[in-house]
Amino acid sequence: MEDIHDVLDAIDSTSSGGVLATVVQVTGSAYKKEGASMLFQPDGTQIGLLSAGCLEEDLAERLKGSEARYEEVVYDMRGEDELSWGEGSGCNGVISVWTEKLDDAYIQHLLKLKGVLQTGQSVVMMKKRGEAPGYLFIPEEGEPFGSWAGGVPDDCKVIERGMFYSRALGGEVYVQRIRPKRRLIVFGAGPDARPLVSFAAGAGFSVTVCDWRPALCHNTCFPAAERRIIGFPNELLTQIEVKPDDCVVIMTHNFKRDQELLQVLKGKEMRYLGVLGSKKRTARLLGSDSIPAHITSPAGLAIQAEGAEEIAVSIVAQLIQVSHAVKLKEAVCL
Template sequence: MEDIHDLLDAIDSSSVGGVLATVVKVTGSAYKKEGAAMLFKPDGTQVGLLSAGCLEKDLSERLKENNKPNGEFIYDMRGEDDLSWGEGSGCNGVIHVWAEKLSGAYVADLLQLKKVLRSGQSVLMIKKQGECPGYLLIPDEGEPFGCWEGGVPDDCRVIERGVFFSKALASDVYVHRIRPKRRLFVFGAGPDARPLVAFAAGAGFSVTVSDWRPAFCTAAYFPAAEKHVTGFPGEVLEEIDVKSDDCVVIITHNFKRDQELIRVLKDKELRYLGVLGSKKRTARLLGVDQIPPGITSPAGLAIQAQGAEEIAISIVAQLIQVSHSVRLKEAACL
């Protein structure tokens, strides 16, 4: 998951005066990569991580000592002597961190960023250093916003994430395309769906749970879900707008309900459509001898999972695998 989503959930008016720290470049290996972010609030609250816990305390102290925290902090984790950052860190790289003081205007722009992402749009974030630092947030639709002077050179739009020197701007520039949270729709609100929803939400998915039984489909049973939709398949499928980037897991344990769901969903373009149960049962649901390639059955990686928790882990691992493989393909095409 994009770290920025957790940070955006934590940002409010109390964040003014705090610091946003972002990993913009990693040379060699590191626990976290470009895009990892951390929020240091004025009251001492910290949200997120930039490493495996190797540098956060030092960065916090350096930010307190520096009256002007805006700038770059570099941590060389490659050394193995007792005085180096590399000793026992588990990393073997150089980590570049950009720190930015959060003004009231910056916090307002970050809250606007959260709103845009929740609308389903991705946002291109551009930051620059030098004599005229600034940031710009460019949504898929609508007007850009932020603190920025001048235009945006074409070289800032050709990469998904990374830092480089822009000749046009005569400064280092960090670019990061922030995508909305991945969405997962779980049809079925039985007890074994609870760990699936909890683990998926913890992995960064925006989860919607749907079931025809109102006593089951509740925030009490699924506190990690962002939405709870009650109704029979024919009703909820008209209400829920699934898109090509979405993932769906059918886990109702009711043959008739599963059949209603799969007959509609099999014709939709989805990132992932998984059905709990054996291949034989899924084939019966579809009335075919062979399951179409767009349907995963049984849902989850083949790790010999047993019990609700292990099965949930196998499914979430597969969802992560599918999501990352797609984004790697997209990046390779740029």
């Protein structure tokens, strides 16, 4: 999950003040990479992480006495003496952090960013320093918004994440493509779905739980789910638009319901389609001797998992693996 989603979730229309910190460059090894972001709220609350906990308190202290709207703080982790940021921290790189004070206008832009991401669009974010510092958000559709002076270099829009030197602007620009939250749709609200939904939400997925049984599919059982939809398979499949980036897990434990769902979902494009249960059972659901390559059965990594919690861990790990594989492929293409 991109840290910016945690930051956006912590901001609402009543928010005011605070500092947004973003890791814009890492040289060498570090616990987190470019794009890691963190919100320092006026009351001392901290949202997100920039490292494994090595830098956050120091940065918080620096920010307390600073009146600067924009700052750059560099942490050199390469030293080995006890007074340095080196070996004792577990990292061995140089981390550059840009901080930005949040005024009312910036908060409104962040709320707009949150709304755009919720429509399923990705957004290119740019930040710059120098004589005319600023930030800009460029959605796939619609007009850019932010606080930005000068032109927008088109060639840096293809960068997934990192620093870019713009000749037009005469300086470096940090570019990051922010994607919507990864979405997981779970069909089945049995007891074993509860740890899966909880772990997946904790890993940054926007989770929707679907089931025909109101007594199971409700907020008390699935507080971490963003949506809970009640209905039989034919009703659910008319209410949910499965998108190419979505992940889906079928786990109703009812053969007829699983079969109805799989017969429709097998023909849709999605990032991941997993079915709980053995390969033999899934083949029976399909009415075939073989299982298509795009269907994962049984769902989850082969870690000899037993019990609801371990199986949930194996499935969430596989979802993360699939998500990162897609990112790696995109980065190679760029």
